[in-house]
Amino acid sequence: MRLCRSTRLPRCNAPFSAEIKKPTDAIIRILRACVCGSDLWWYRGIAKRESGTTVGHEAIGIVEEVGSDVVAVHPGDFVIAPFTHGCGKCAACRAGFDGSCLEPTEGPNGGYQGEYLRFEHANWALVKIPGKTEDYTDAQLNNFLTLADVMATGYHSAASAEVKEGDTVAVIGDGAVGLCGVIGARLCGAKRIIFMSHHEDRAKLGREFGATDIVSERGDDAIKKVMGLTNGVGVDAVQECVGAVSAIEQAGKIARPGAVIGRVGVPQTEPSSKTLFWKNIGLRGGIANVTTYDKNILLEAVLDGEINPGKVFTKRFDLDHIQEAYEAMDKREAIKSLVIVADK
Known part of the structure; x- marks a missing residue:
């Protein structure tokens, strides 16, 4: 996969497999992801990103596996994977600022533009969507995806x-x-x-x-x-x-x-x-408090049909054409690029 527009940045071709490393982890099978405007920083060479690091930070998917401490979600659950990984226990999270969680995660946030994702602090940060993916329309799935970052x-x-x-x-x-x-x-x-x-x-x-x-x-x-x-x-x-x-x-x-x-x-x-x-x-x-907003306000607003933020996705791509997804954003041909990773 080519990705990087700038010749100053390396290609990100390193193999990656998602696996449980901590008892608070979960493995998510990604259904839909997208490209964020901030992804364009390293793509354009404005910001540095190390070779081999995974990219993307917005997704919805299905829980495949959970660590021993995770009880709030279970394999088979349909979830929003926020770009934030709030622990739910520190002073920041308790105050409603999970975007500034004081419990560190490992390495730069990324990996959502892929087939599987290791998600840290899964017990609190993941947002469970009621029912199954089959219960929702294409437009509703896009609405849920925005709750991983852009709408929050x-x-x-x-x-x-x-x-x-x-x-x-x-x-x-x-x-x-x-x-x-x-x-x-x-x-x-x-x-x-x-x-x-x-x-x-x-x-x-x-x-x-x-x-x-x-x-x-x-x-x-x-x-x-x-x-x-x-x-x-x-x-x-x-x-x-x-x-x-x-x-x-x-x-x-x-x-x-x-x-x-x-x-x-x-x-x-x-x-x-x-x-x-x-x-x-x-x-x-600063950084949005994604889990707090989703659980208290935004998920209900989407489920009730009060808001339809998924309309910001004006072009769609599959994972094999992620390069084109970035190019569409870079050239302002898309407001936001949707990436279909897997069927329902």
Whole structure:
């Protein structure tokens, strides 16, 4: 498998077999996986990844085997495999921040873009889906897959921004995370959702997900547009789903005094702007608390048909064509690439 676009990165061809190593492990037979925007960092050569390491961090599948300490799931169970591996016992997990679990896992997170996955901290972190795969439609399976990362991360942007009933919110970033951030804002009760999008197809999906306004302008023109939409006041909360310093600085300029910016885009560097200080704007966020959100909010919302985040998958591939899945994301031909690993 070729994968790496950058000549600075090695190919990842090392053989790998999933096996129980700890009593808290489980082996998952992967049914569906996908490509994340953060996977493109090493693919493009922006970030380093060692040769032979496994890749991918979003999947749904069937439990094949469990370690001796795992009692919450059993072989045959249909599960969401979050990219986070919260232990459920440490101070962070007990506080609801399983994305920042204090119990370490082995090596870099990966292996979800494969046939089998060794999943650590399986007893608490895995999210069981009721029934069997045959009970669900293709669209529902895609919805479940988003709960492994992208929908939980989008929701985290809203939760971190402290979006509440009746708020006017801006969502910066029109990738899959930003689109799911629109859904997250709606779930948190936002009355008005301003979606910053430069692409017609993404703006259209954003409206379907609940955006009330689309701002297609860039730079200073975008800031002027948002301020005009809010009568010069600014928004009550900003969901930053990009990770660039420019996005944080833009967020500060469109936020009203006292607002909170919820960021989920991994920052390359920290912003140096003093705007946040002078306007009393809060900045918080980080790695999504996937298991906590799934078990308490998101799985039920999907099962009830309240949300359909699986629509972010606009192209599908099988595992033998994973290269094309990455290329579609890299060239912005797909909002998010779905990878079918096995049949139901």
